[in-house]
Amino acid sequence: MSALAGFLDRYQERESLLHRLDARAKLPAALGFIVAVTFTREGEWLTLALLFAPIPLLVALSRLGAALVLRRSLLALPFVATAIPLVFTRPGDPVFELPLTGWTASAEGIRAVATIMARAWIAVLTAVILVATTPAVELLRALRSLRVPALLISTISFAYRYLYVVGDEAQRMIRARDSRSATIPGARAGRSVAWRAGVAGRMVGSLFVRSLERSERVYAAMQARGYHGELRFLHNPPLPRTDLALGAALVAYGALVQAAAYLR
Amino acid sequence: MKTNGATPGIERLAASGMAALEVDDLRFAYPDGTPSLRGVSFRVAPGEKVALVGPNGAGKSTLLLNLNGILRAHGGTVRVFGEELSERSAPLIRARVGLLFSNPDDQLFSATVLEDVAYGPLHMGLPEDEVLARSREALRAVGMAGFEDRVPHRLSLGQKRRVAIATVLSMGTPILALDEPTASLDPRSRRELIELLDRLPLTILVATHDLGMVSDVLPRTILMDAGLAIADGQSRLILNDAVTLGAHGLEPLSAHGHPHA
Numbered sequence: 001m002s003a004l005a006g007f008l009d010r011y012q013e014r015e016s017l018l019h020r021l022d023a024r025a026k027l028p029a030a031l032g033f034i035v036a037v038t039f040t041r042e043g044e045w046l047t048l049a050l051l052f053a054p055i056p057l058l059v060a061l062s063r064l065g066a067a068l069v070l071r072r073s074l075l076a077l078p079f080v081a082t083a084i085p086l087v088f089t090r091p092g093d094p095v096f097e098l099p100l101t102g103w104t105a106s107a108e109g110i111r112a113v114a115t116i117m118a119r120a121w122i123a124v125l126t127a128v129i130l131v132a133t134t135p136a137v138e139l140l141r142a143l144r145s146l147r148v149p150a151l152l153i154s155t156i157s158f159a160y161r162y163l164y165v166v167g168d169e170a171q172r173m174i175r176a177r178d179s180r181s182a183t184i185p186g187a188r189a190g191r192s193v194a195w196r197a198g199v200a201g202r203m204v205g206s207l208f209v210r211s212l213e214r215s216e217r218v219y220a221a222m223q224a225r226g227y228h229g230e231l232r233f234l235h236n237p238p239l240p241r242t243d244l245a246l247g248a249a250l251v252a253y254g255a256l257v258q259a260a261a262y263l264r
Numbered sequence: 265m266k267t268n269g270a271t272p273g274i275e276r277l278a279a280s281g282m283a284a285l286e287v288d289d290l291r292f293a294y295p296d297g298t299p300s301l302r303g304v305s306f307r308v309a310p311g312e313k314v315a316l317v318g319p320n321g322a323g324k325s326t327l328l329l330n331l332n333g334i335l336r337a338h339g340g341t342v343r344v345f346g347e348e349l350s351e352r353s354a355p356l357i358r359a360r361v362g363l364l365f366s367n368p369d370d371q372l373f374s375a376t377v378l379e380d381v382a383y384g385p386l387h388m389g390l391p392e393d394e395v396l397a398r399s400r401e402a403l404r405a406v407g408m409a410g411f412e413d414r415v416p417h418r419l420s421l422g423q424k425r426r427v428a429i430a431t432v433l434s435m436g437t438p439i440l441a442l443d444e445p446t447a448s449l450d451p452r453s454r455r456e457l458i459e460l461l462d463r464l465p466l467t468i469l470v471a472t473h474d475l476g477m478v479s480d481v482l483p484r485t486i487l488m489d490a491g492l493a494i495a496d497g498q499s500r501l502i503l504n505d506a507v508t509l510g511a512h513g514l515e516p517l518s519a520h521g522h523p524h525a
Contacts (some may be wrong), residue, residue: 172370175334180384182359182435187389189355199383203373209417210369 010072012132018062022243023138024145024236029247030130034123036254040261042115047261048122051254055125062133069128076124083116136160145236162218166211173203282346284310284439284467285331285361291339292326300326302491303340308467310438315478315499316471318488319513324471325366327488328441331469332361344439359388362432366444368424372416377408377427380416384435395434402434403427406460422453429460439467446474475517479503487512 013019018026033054040047059069088098092108131139140157144150177199183189190196219227285308292301300323308314316324329335331342333354342349344360362384365371374380381399390398403409406426416424425445432440445461446454454477461468462481470482478485478499485502487495489512495502502508506516 169370172365172367173373175329176363176365176371177373177383179332179334179358179363179365180431180435181355181387182384182437183355184359184388185356189389190387191389195386199373202375206369206373206417213417 010128010131011135012064012068014063014133016061016063016133018058018129018133021133021246022239023134023142024239025243025247026130026134027139027142028146029250030126032247032251033254034126036251036258037119037122037126039258040115040119043111044115044261047257048115048118050257052118052122054250054253055122055129058126058129062129064129064132069125069132072128072132073121073124076120080117080120083113086113086116141236145239162211162214165214166207169210170203170207173207177203282310283307283343284312284345285469286343287327287331287340288343289340290327290330290337290342292323292330292335292337300491301330301337304488304491304493305340306486306493306496308439308469310467311465312484313461313468313482314470315482315485316469316488317473317475317478317485317502317514318494321490322488322512323491324488325443328363328443328469328471331439331441332358332363334363358437359435360437361439361441362435362437364428364432364440364442364445366447368421368428369417371428371431372424375415376412377403377414377416377419378412380427381430381434384431388435398434398436399430402430405433405464406430407456420453422449422456425449425453425457426460429457433464437466439469440464441469441471443471444473445470446472446477473514475503475514479517487514489513 037051040051056066059066087105087109088103090106090109090112092106094104095107095110097104134142140153140160143156144153181190285306287307288305290301290304291299293299302323304323304327316327318324326335330337331344331349333349333351336351337349342357344357347353347357347360349357372380374383378399381402382395385395385398386392400409400412403412406429408423408426408430411419411423411427416427419427429440429442429445442461445457449457454474458477458481461470461477468482470477472478483499485495485497485499486493487502487508494512495505495508503517509516
């Protein structure tokens with residue numbers, strides 16, 4: 001159902017300069033810029049600020065709206081939070097002590113975690129903007145032109161294609177179950193949590209079996225159309241020079257900021 | 265099948281003049297904004313057997329999903345034996361409206377046929393011996409007695425459909441709403457299913473393209489197109505109205521023959 005498509009697909013339809021840019025320029029530019037960001041040393045606040053500077057510009061150019069980009073970038077927070085223990089494990093000047101635990105936070109630890117978080121946030125923002133302005137199909141095409149192995153690309157594109165099918169299947173099963181989950185007056189409905197968990201477990205199992213059977217059918221259908229281990233694609237149109245130049249500009253800016261930081 | 269204690273008997277209800285199902289100005293749109301139901305109204309008396317026909321995308325399946333609160337209408341009301349469908353009443357309504365989905369694989373999720381048929385009554389909190397009695401009775405009613413310990417995904421499509429019907433019968437719902445029950449069935453399985461629908465003493469609503477089945481066992485037809493009920497009346501009149509049928513992407517029965525004549 002279309003609800004699921006809206007949930008899974010991160011692409012946002014807009015009319016903007018960033019949307020029009022060729023994915024083969026956008027993807028390497030975003031990756032290159034993220035690599036540049038990862039080179040930032042601890043406590044280089046000026047470098048971080050300079051690297052953050054293009055983000056508001058990109059958001060404006062993409063017409064995505066700051067709120068959407070911010071909201072999506074927060075999804076990466078739980079992963080970044082795994083760096084927090086560094087605050088206590090890194091030796092250095094004690095700043096405060098966590099009550100009851102006897103753990104001492106060090107200034108160096110706080111600085112390290114703040115840097116890691118800022119770096120990760122800039123990288124995530126870049127990726128969010130890339131994915132929101134580029135349809136998934138074009139990202140795959142760009143990966144191919146970057147000579148990513150065909151097998152990997154096939155795997156990603158199948159995952160993308162059949163995630164919807166399996167998701168829809170799961171949704172229909174849940175509807176069918178809910179439809180039979182009735183209550184009658186004078187009886188407690190739903191039995192026990194364990195029983196309901198057992199039902200959910202069997203649903204997952206049958207979804208897995210159905211996915212496996214589907215994969216066999218899909219593979220047979222592909223073989224029937226001449227598949228023998230490699231997907232063939234239509235040739236790509238030439239990559240516009242201006243798109244390439246704009247992508248290169250972003251990477252060059254990141255590299256320049258880092259070079260200045262390291263030479264200082 | 266006997267109905268559960270929560271619902272009065274069909275004969276008494278029919279005599280009282282209360283509708284089994286009352287749909288009033290029902291409206292629904294999918295999240296992408298496509299309107300699917302644009303104000304559908306009808307009334308079904310207890311024991312009536314009604315066909316919902318119309319082209320693909322007419323809103324038939326969406327309507328069925330709105331009858332027991334799987335989808336929440338954006339406007340209008342659904343009343344089942346006088347009880348209005350709402351967030352709160354949905355679990356009670358589901359004990360009265362059994363929904364059969366078009367793909368039985370969506371419906372059958374348990375390891376064995378018996379477990380699946382037992383799901384509904386078990387969820388209601390009925391005692392185990394009654395659950396077992398109901399489940400066996402439901403399987404017998406659909407002609408699948410003896411298949412209790414079979415694995416659902418090893419059954420033929422016709423058998424899966426009948427087991428799926430049993431999963432709803434075991435709940436004792438007085439209303440049965442079926443989505444495309446005869447699709448892709450071979451002639452014999454189709455015939456058996458049609459006879460089963462004819463036999464069941466329930467209020468039945470069937471969304472279907474199988475006009476042969478409609479003329480055989482469903483005396484009343486509601487013709488839907490583009491989210492509206494276009495026509496509502498006796499099946500034999502609507503099914504012979506070539507002009508109206510043609511205008512909504514359907515063909516009168518004689519045009520595609522009587523496959524089971």
